[in-house]
Amino acid sequence: MKNNDVICWVLSPEFGMLIKRCRNRIGDANHLKNSNTTALSTMHTPLYTSDPRDSEDVRIFDIGVFSKCDGPGVRTVVYFQGCNADCDWCHSPHSRLHRSPLLYNVNACIGCGRCGSCENAVHSFTPTHRVDRSLCKRCGMCIERCPRSTHNVKGSALHLATTTMSVASLFEQIAPYTRLSGASGGVTLSGGEALLQRSAALELLSLCKQRGIHTAVETSGLLPTETYRAAAPWVDLWLFGMRVITGENHPRHDTHIDAVLSELSSVSARILPRIPLIPTFFDREDVIESLLRLLNRYNLEEVCLNPWNRDYDLFYKQSGIPLRMPPPTDDAIESCRKRFASLNLNLYENN
Numbered sequence: 241m242k243n244n245d246v247i248c249w250v251l252s253p254e255f256g257m258l259i260k261r262c263r264n265r266i267g268d269a270n271h272l273k274n275s276n277t278t279a280l281s282t283m284h285t286p287l288y289t290s291d292p293r294d295s296e297d298v299r300i301f302d303i304g305v306f307s308k309c310d311g312p313g314v315r316t317v318v319y320f321q322g323c324n325a326d327c328d329w330c331h332s333p334h335s336r337l338h339r340s341p342l343l344y345n346v347n348a349c350i351g352c353g354r355c356g357s358c359e360n361a362v363h364s365f366t367p368t369h370r371v372d373r374s375l376c377k378r379c380g381m382c383i384e385r386c387p388r389s390t391h392n393v394k395g396s397a398l399h400l401a402t403t404t405m406s407v408a409s410l411f412e413q414i415a416p417y418t419r420l421s422g423a424s425g426g427v428t429l430s431g432g433e434a435l436l437q438r439s440a441a442l443e444l445l446s447l448c449k450q451r452g453i454h455t456a457v458e459t460s461g462l463l464p465t466e467t468y469r470a471a472a473p474w475v476d477l478w479l480f481g482m483r484v485i486t487g488e489n490h491p492r493h494d495t496h497i498d499a500v501l502s503e504l505s506s507v508s509a510r511i512l513p514r515i516p517l518i519p520t521f522f523d524r525e526d527v528i529e530s531l532l533r534l535l536n537r538y539n540l541e542e543v544c545l546n547p548w549n550r551d552y553d554l555f556y557k558q559s560g561i562p563l564r565m566p567p568p569t570d571d572a573i574e575s576c577r578k579r580f581a582s583l584n585l586n587l588y589e590n591n
């Protein structure tokens with residue numbers, strides 16, 4: 241669900257190396273939790289208080305700042321780990337799982353072999369560098385030893401993308417960006433599927449609303465209607481990804497999405513359908529017919545098209561997760577775009 245135009249907060253590898261020399265670790269989940277939680281939680285009592293038995297930290301795999309395509313104005317985007325949609329065209333496959341597998345960026349690696357000291361024998365050099373993630377315990381020691389990696393720095397040779405922290409700590413980290421983006425911007429919960437971590441998502445939304453920050457939630461519409469009902473009071477805008485079909489065998493989700501839209505429209509939340517430009521899926525006539533039926537039924541007149549992500553295969557290469565569909569040709573993308581343009585929708589495209 242990420243867009244190329246988002247300027248991610250994570251640092252460049254070079255800057256990261258500098259920081260690595262200045263302090264032992266940044267971004268470690270426990271470090272963040274211990275340093276930030278107390279101060280913030282005593283300052284603000286969340287409007288949403290989760291059941292203590294349900295209380296949990298939040299798992300995220302990235303934060304994007306100054307995004308102009310994830311809701312109105314300039315947005316701070318929190319990418320939640322974990323997804324249930326299983327789209328073939330997913331370009332963040334490492335976000336689907338409960339925790340991201342170890343990412344290996346061959347372009348940043350200098351082949352020094354220091355990660356070979358992993359006691360679980362994840363890294364082998366026979367003769368090229370191979371990474372057997374099935375053996376990985378996510379201890380992070382190879383990142384400590386690698387001269388081209390820093391914890392929580394995207395673009396490092398080795399990267400454990402999932403960070404766990406308290407919601408209060410997360411909010412404290414994003415708050416300065418929300419102040420910079422001003423009243424016209426806000427915070428967008430993306431992923432993955434943010435509401436799969438329901439307690440954490442609702443707590444973050446509640447903290448934002450307590451500060452008067454505009455909130456948007458990106459969703460596939462494939463969670464229980466009750467989850468949407470619970471979140472609705474804290475959501476100003478739903479970025480609704482129309483997954484009328486998803487997955488390897490393309491199960492249809494029209495009926496469930498219809499029920500969720502019915503629920504959301506009844507509580508008068510603003511809904512912006514977002515449709516990815518995926519040739520062979522979203523230019524199928526039965527799919528278009530289903531989309532139009534839903535758009536008409538709920539008077540959803542404005543539709544946002546998400547362009548094909550040119551870096552679609554990046555995280556497949558880095559995570560070792562097999563690609564499910566080959567990248568489409570430019571002609572196929574253009575043909576899909578034209579088909580949508582012919583539909584007489586109030587259409588715009590994210591750049």
Ligand code: SF4
Pocket residue numbers: 342358359360361362363375376377378379380381382383
């Ligand atoms: S994170 Fe730990 S277990 Fe996984 S490859 Fe690195 S050193 Fe080995």
Ligand code: SF4
Pocket residue numbers: 348349350351352353354355356369385386387388389397398
């Ligand atoms: S320690 Fe880092 S730079 Fe060295 S081989 Fe391993 S991944 Fe590459």
